Every structure is written in structure tokens, then in C-alpha cells.
Amino acid sequence: MKKASNDVNVTNTKTLTIIKPDGMKHIDEIINMFYENGLKISSYKIEQLTDEILEEHYSHLLDKPFYPKLRNYMMSAPVAIMVLEGENAVEKLRALMGPTDATKADPDTIRGKFGTDITYNAIHGSDSDENAKIEIERFFKAKQKRI
Numbered sequence: 419m420k421k422a423s424n425d426v427n428v429t430n431t432k433t434l435t436i437i438k439p440d441g442m443k444h445i446d447e448i449i450n451m452f453y454e455n456g457l458k459i460s461s462y463k464i465e466q467l468t469d470e471i472l473e474e475h476y477s478h479l480l481d482k483p484f485y486p487k488l489r490n491y492m493m494s495a496p497v498a499i500m501v502l503e504g505e506n507a508v509e510k511l512r513a514l515m516g517p518t519d520a521t522k523a524d525p526d527t528i529r530g531k532f533g534t535d536i537t538y539n540a541i542h543g544s545d546s547d548e549n550a551k552i553e554i555e556r557f558f559k560a561k562q563k564r565i
């Protein structure tokens with residue numbers, strides 16, 4: 419049965435990840451970590467991010483002093499954008515990523531292994547089921563202007 423768009427889907431097990439420019443050279447190891455932790459890729463694309471989509475994706479950070487640095491980093495090379503599926507995918511990916519500041523991340527996490535600091539932290543992951551849905555729509559379903 420088709421669900422109403424505002425239904426809470428308690429079985430939601432999808433999340434959105436972005437392998438950031440510094441993570442790209444480790445993409446095979448990062449994908450291995452997804453599969454070893456029960457996260458499977460269901461959509462995948464490699465794309466050069468634009469100002470427009472970054473201003474939407476990081477709208478909560480636009481007024482921060484570090485935004486220009488974040489924007490330049492995210493636009494410095496193409497990134498891999500994926501939908502991951504698995505049990506508790508959002509929480510599982512966030513645990514596997516480690517905290518925002520890679521210098522504080524456990525060495526077994528993606529940020530601990532491949533990140534450098536609070537800016538160059540290798541990977542993005544949605545922070546809630548609600549935001550996962552919004553981000554999947556943003557990167558995979560919304561009509562995007564091609565560059």
C-alpha cells in the first residue's frame with residue numbers, strides 16, 4: 419500500500435553518505451568497511467558538487483566562519499554519493515564514521531583512519547532518519563541542473 423508522504427516509516431533503514439575529496443583515495447577500504455558492518459550500497463554516483471547544492475546541504479552552517487573553507491574542500495574534487503541500506507543504517511554509519519573532529523576519532527573508525535582534522539574528515543553521513551530522507555531526495559531524486 420502506498421504510504422502518505424508524512425508517514426513515519428519505522429522500518430526505514432536507509433542513510434546517505436558522501437565520500438569527501440580526501441576520502442576518495444581510500445574509497446575501496448571505506449566500501450569494505452560498509453559491507454563488513456552490514457551496510458549495502460543501493461545507489462551510487464560520482465559527482466562534482468556545486469555551490470548551489472552545498473548551500474542547501476550545509477544550510478545550517480552558512481553563517482559559520484569555517485563555511486568558506488568547508489565549501490572549498492567539498493568542491494576541491496569529485497565526491498562519491500551513496501545511499502546505504504542496513505539495519506539502523508543511520509546510527510550504524512555514524513558509529514562507523516566516528517565524531518566530526520577526526521583527531522578525536524577512534525582509530526577503527528573511518529574518520530580515525532582516513533580523516534585529518536575537523537575540516538578534512540573524509541566522510542559525511544546523515545544524522546537522523548528524517549535528514550536521511552531529505553538528503554536522499556536532495557541527491558538522488560530532486561531534478562538537478564547538470565554542469
Ligand code: DAT
Binds near residue numbers: 518537543
Ligand atoms: P558531521 O559531518 O559530523 O555531521 P556537522 O553536520 O556538524 O558534522 O558539520 C558538517 C561539516 O562541517 C563537518 O563534517 C565538518 C565541518 N565542520 C563542522 N564543525 C566545524 C568546525 N567547528 N570547524 C571546522 N569545520 C567544521
Ligand code: MG
Binds near residue numbers: 543545
Ligand atoms: Mg552533519
